[in-house]
Amino acid sequence: MSPAFNPLDSRLAIISGEGDLPSKVLKSASLLGFQGIVINLTDTDGQIKNLSEWKTFKFKIGNIGRIFKKLHLEKITHIVLCGNIDRPKLYDMKFDIKGLDIMSKIAFKGDDGALKILSKEIENEGFNIIAPSTFLRNSNFPKGHIAGPKPNDNLLNEIERGYEVLKNLSASDVGQSVVVQHGIVLAIEAIEGTDEMIKRAGKLKSSGTGPILIKTPKLNQDLRFDQPVIGINTVKLAHRHGFSSISCKYDGVLVIDLNKVIDTANHRNITLFGF
Amino acid sequence: MSPAFNPLDSRLAIISGEGDLPSKVLKSASLLGFQGIVINLTDTDGQIKNLSEWKTFKFKIGNIGRIFKKLHLEKITHIVLCGNIDRPKLYDMKFDIKGLDIMSKIAFKGDDGALKILSKEIENEGFNIIAPSTFLRNSNFPKGHIAGPKPNDNLLNEIERGYEVLKNLSASDVGQSVVVQHGIVLAIEAIEGTDEMIKRAGKLKSSGTGPILIKTPKLNQDLRFDQPVIGINTVKLAHRHGFSSISCKYDGVLVIDLNKVIDTANHRNITLFGF
Structure with a gap:
């Protein structure tokens, strides 16, 4: 656990893709005393919705502006991004204005370039980003x-x-x-x-x-x-x-x-x- | 055409994989006055066998020693390697002694490293290697x-x-x-x-x-x-x-x-x- 934040002061949003990782993170965050919400970016209803009392909201990944609004409304302070997101077919997505604004900065960047820009935007909105590994004990590949x-x-x-x-x-x-x-x-x-x-x-x-x-x-x-x-x-x-x-x-x-x-x-x- | 060799003094071997390239090279070499043979490394009987009077010999790619012997017997002076060779499943191949000797030098080299070693072996045997493009007019991708x-x-x-x-x-x-x-x-x-x-x-x-x-x-x-x-x-x-x-x-x-x-x-x- 990072000592940099205290669950009692934090409101966590789990921004969730596919796979086992999001529910592991939710379970662990919940046990650690966090409260928060889940933003489900998958096409399914989310495997994790019944695991806890956390409210789940479903969004299209292109609606970045609407997601930010929801995070503010829910008084989120910390964000963890986890789970596979089938590389979104970016040019097939419908973006809201905030999304278009970010996408215009991302065009022709590599994977990391894009994610760095996205993270800067998230931090500019006042949220702190936490690594999923923070919530998983014994989760690093050993030597x-x-x-x-x-x-x-x-x-x-x-x-x-x-x-x-x-x-x-x-x-x-x-x-x-x-x-x-x-x-x-x-x-x-x-x-x-x-x-x-x-x-x-x-x-x-x-x-x-x-x-x-x-x-x-x-x-x-x-x-x-x-x-x-x-x-x-x-x-x-x-x-x-x-x-x-x-x-x-x-x-x-x-x-x-x-x-x-x-x-x-x-x-x-x-x-x-x-x- | 490279001015470095004269068809009349040369005996060419076309070492042939799949695809259209070998028959183009053969046709062109034949028109230019070359004589020689075809070494067919494909699993098929070779699409090019009836295109000319050149004798075709079929070999497994692992039989490098036997191929060299044939090339010497046929008094080959120049070699052109052309056509796709479905990346040989190297460890599935049976090598003769010469083949094993070369393979031991090639292990853990990249593509080019392997080909450089192979070309050195070919040249050590006294053969000159010519690029397929030498035989094809107007064959370079233009600017x-x-x-x-x-x-x-x-x-x-x-x-x-x-x-x-x-x-x-x-x-x-x-x-x-x-x-x-x-x-x-x-x-x-x-x-x-x-x-x-x-x-x-x-x-x-x-x-x-x-x-x-x-x-x-x-x-x-x-x-x-x-x-x-x-x-x-x-x-x-x-x-x-x-x-x-x-x-x-x-x-x-x-x-x-x-x-x-x-x-x-x-x-x-x-x-x-x-x-």
């Missing part, structure tokens, strides 16, 4: 070998190859993961998402030791938004597609349910390694 | 606007974004093309090939002006092997997936049938632009 078969030199070579690609890409503010096998970069992630990339690499792999997923935040990435995440579904999917390892930057990648992730990897002979 | 709707500032911004990504990636010796739309990098090519990437980006695109394919050789890439290529099929595929433009590094990307490519792009309202 070294943590599950599955012991890593060998070959794994370390593969990681070095993949990490170099990601570092070079990160200068262009794109890409959070790659798949490497036998020194060959099978797949590079752009906006399709890690799951789609795992499936693709599964079709491109050769025999021998299975491919490895290498995941890291971009250099200088603000981990309060869009921090790379893995969970048990990542491990299961990688296993199903013949991978041998998931290797993440330690303290850089968020793990949902670390203990379950470790169990799942041990059961499926997937090496988890924090580099 | 500026050459087909389809006139480019606007937006296109130039998209190209800048994509080219920056490719330059950064090229330091890792991977990636020859990307797809960009509205400043967002929709897809980055690793080993899946350009066609697969175009199809993927087609599913990820948003509305408004269609995505553009940006293609360039890697920095310092030896254009005698693995030079990026486009042809009418690339244009048709891009059109089918809603693209607005194909933009290539001029003099860096090989075009098969430039005039037909320009016609095809004009008919389908695809901008072709050499940056």
Whole structure:
């Protein structure tokens, strides 16, 4: 927990995408004594609406002005952004005036560039942004070998190859993961998402030791938004597609349910390694 | 035509993958007075076997020692490598001794690193390597606007974004093309090939002006092997997936049938632009 804020003085808004993360954050925030609301940006009614007494409001992501109005009305002081947001088809969205204003600043920025502008706008409105990891205990990918078969030199070579690609890409503010096998970069992630990339690499792999997923935040990435995440579904999917390892930057990648992730990897002979 | 060799003194081997390029090269080499053989590395019997009097020999790509022996036996002096070779599933291949020797040097190199080692081995055997473009007139992607709707500032911004990504990636010796739309990098090519990437980006695109394919050789890439290529099929595929433009590094990307490519792009309202 960050000591920088006190739940009793805070009113939290959980701005929620898809996946398990938002409900974990809500549960934990609630236990920690926070009060607040949920802004549901997904197309569904939100899996988290019945988990607590927190009111849920559904918004389209383009209605940034209306979301800000609601946050002010609810006297929100702190904001956490969490869950996958299927990269919004930006040019398919209807923006309100505030949204258009922000979008005009975001055009032709990379992922991080866009998120930095958005965060500045949120802070300009008087809200503080908190990282989802603040609410999850034991949620950082650990260092070294943590599950599955012991890593060998070959794994370390593969990681070095993949990490170099990601570092070079990160200068262009794109890409959070790659798949490497036998020194060959099978797949590079752009906006399709890690799951789609795992499936693709599964079709491109050769025999021998299975491919490895290498995941890291971009250099200088603000981990309060869009921090790379893995969970048990990542491990299961990688296993199903013949991978041998998931290797993440330690303290850089968020793990949902670390203990379950470790169990799942041990059961499926997937090496988890924090580099 | 390179003035460095004389067809009458040369015996050419066309080492042939898939696609239209090998038969174009064979036709042109034959017209220019070359004699030689074809080494067919594809799984098919080769589309080019009946095009000329040149003998065709079929080999597995792993049998590098046996290929070298054949080239010596046929008194080959010059070699041209052309056509797509579906990235061989290296670890699925059976290598002869020479092949294993070369593979041990190639392990954990990027694409270009591997090709440089292979070319050195070929040259050590006494053969000269010639670029496929030597045999194709008018085959370099031209500079500026050459087909389809006139480019606007937006296109130039998209190209800048994509080219920056490719330059950064090229330091890792991977990636020859990307797809960009509205400043967002929709897809980055690793080993899946350009066609697969175009199809993927087609599913990820948003509305408004269609995505553009940006293609360039890697920095310092030896254009005698693995030079990026486009042809009418690339244009048709891009059109089918809603693209607005194909933009290539001029003099860096090989075009098969430039005039037909320009016609095809004009008919389908695809901008072709050499940056």
